[in-house]
Amino acid sequence: MKSLVRHFPLAVLAAALATVAVPAQAQAEEFKAGFVNTDRVFREANSAKAAQAKLEQEFSRREKELVDQGNALKAATEKFEREAPTMAESQRIQRQRQLVEQDRDFQRKRREFQEDLSARKNEELAQVLERANRVVKQVAEAEKYDVILQEAVYVNPKHDITDKVIKAMNASAGNGGK
Template sequence: MKSITRHIALAMSLGLLAAAASAQADEFRAGFVNTDRIFREANTAKAAQAKLEQEFSRREKDLIDLGNTLKAASDKFEREAPTMAESQRTARQKQLVEQDRDFQRKRREFQEDLNSRKNEELQQVLERANKVVKQVAESEKYDVIFQDAVYINPRLDITDKVIKALNAAAPAATTGTPATK
């Protein structure tokens, strides 16, 4: 009789533990934020992109003009090379190679500077977005928010909420210090 009572008590205890664990599992809230969408759709990201375009547009135009000039000089050389003296042809060829090397160096420097500034701007957008994600998580009682996942159920995606909150905060956030060139 004593062992039956112990088994009943043990079964009831296990049932209560299972019910408590189930109730706790129902309260667990997870969410997901798609950072790529934030970088494409948030006003702060769009403002950062516009800022970069403005900052680098002049250098990009200069590079395009330099490339066009170099191509025109190369085409002219190809047309005139058969009628040139050997020494003149060699000198023009060396000059074109040097100009092309200079152009490639300038293009590489431009790309490095652009990538560096882009990373700086995206980092600022990400920092602002992470603050907003934390605010949404705290206000809506999320236990965890993921940014990278192989698969995510769309009902867990809170990216729209984050973008709306980020856009609402954007006017105050975009009045920071201007970036240096």
Template sequence: MMLLSRRFALGLAAALCLASPAMAEEFRVGFVNTDRIIREANPAKAAQAKLEQEFSRREKELGDMGTALKAASDKFERDAPTLSESQRGQRQKQLVDQDREFQRKRREFQEDLNARKNEELQQVLERANRVVRQVAEQEKYDLILQEAVYINPKHDITDKVIRALNAAR
């Protein structure tokens, strides 16, 4: 499987058009839609479920922390007119500190989640690339593209790859 730049792919397509019809018929090109594989293949769905389970507790904690911060802010807004200047300043400082802590934890959560998503996605893509190679070798494809502006559906082997990935469990 080769991932080609668009310029190279266009040059290759032009060369194929100029080649003799017999030669063009022997050259087999396939296309794989990586986005569909990530959305539809069982290993990708399993990775997503694993991430949801792994991060659900932290996500709930963040939600609870956000709710508590909102409630504290609303209470402060209601109580502010009756508070002394020093009490109002103290409560504002507490709210700012709480918000800063909430933002920090939310940022850490997002960074951790993104890092784990990338790890899981990389594993799924590596498996998918192995399956694409197997399909290409078995069916005698000369070139498999992963990105294209347009592809004739008859060259799309994404369904075959998804079926092979799903069966490889």
């Protein structure tokens, strides 16, 4: 215990000297940080908008077919509910089975549509993100940033370089860059 007490003032002195030395070194070499809001890039960059339009075109026909099938199923169900009280038992059971089968088919097609759409959306967004990351790296190297963050709890707006990245992405897309 005595040796700990004897060395304690030395530890305090060393810590005090370290805090004095760090600010002098930090002044000589300034740390530069930036932030990119990827959600904004996905909403505002022309390549992201083009990817969204491509997906809409690619999936619009299937989506319309699903909406039509859903509406037809709803109409058939409503018709069955109106007519069921006057139907023969065997006829009512047969129509009920048909409706259950149609609903099962509709649910399967809707699930497959959602899975396909999600997979394609992830592919397209991955390409946009890859391109955005290349542009972020170019901006960081050109403007001598030490670090660029994409996720943060709080960012002072003066460190947000999202506009620069979106402009650079849009400019390079116009010049045939991908």
